[in-house]
Amino acid sequence: MDIVFIKQLAVDTVIGVYDWEKQIKQRLLLDLELGCDLTRAGRSDELRHTLDYAVISERVIALITAQPLELIESVAERVAELLLSEFATQDVKVTVYKPGAVPAAQTVGVCIRRSREALS
């Protein structure tokens, strides 16, 4: 399976369980992997034959900033659902980092894999 990926997509949004977190924006970083077949795009050299990482990035940022959430798990699940429903990908891997959440750690986060197969 080929992959279109986006690494360390920065999104400033309201995210967190605690009251003080609901008053501020915090930065999340996302790694996205979308499984697909890139043979046609590689041969044709046409953008319409692949997944446009610029469009995907804009959609993901718009989704995450549209509503406050508590858990980064919820962010990951919503992003996976969006990617599978709006883009021609077979499966996705979504990693959400919340740097700074645990001062003693470089970063913390969650990683999920979801496939179109599992939806049907």
Ligand SMILES: Nc1nc2c(c(=O)[nH]1)N=C([C@H](O)[C@@H](O)CO)CN2
């Ligand atoms: N597995 C998770 N653990 C925690 C989360 C989370 O989203 N997923 N969130 C918090 C708080 O919001 C924390 O980031 C505040 O520093 C705690 N644990």
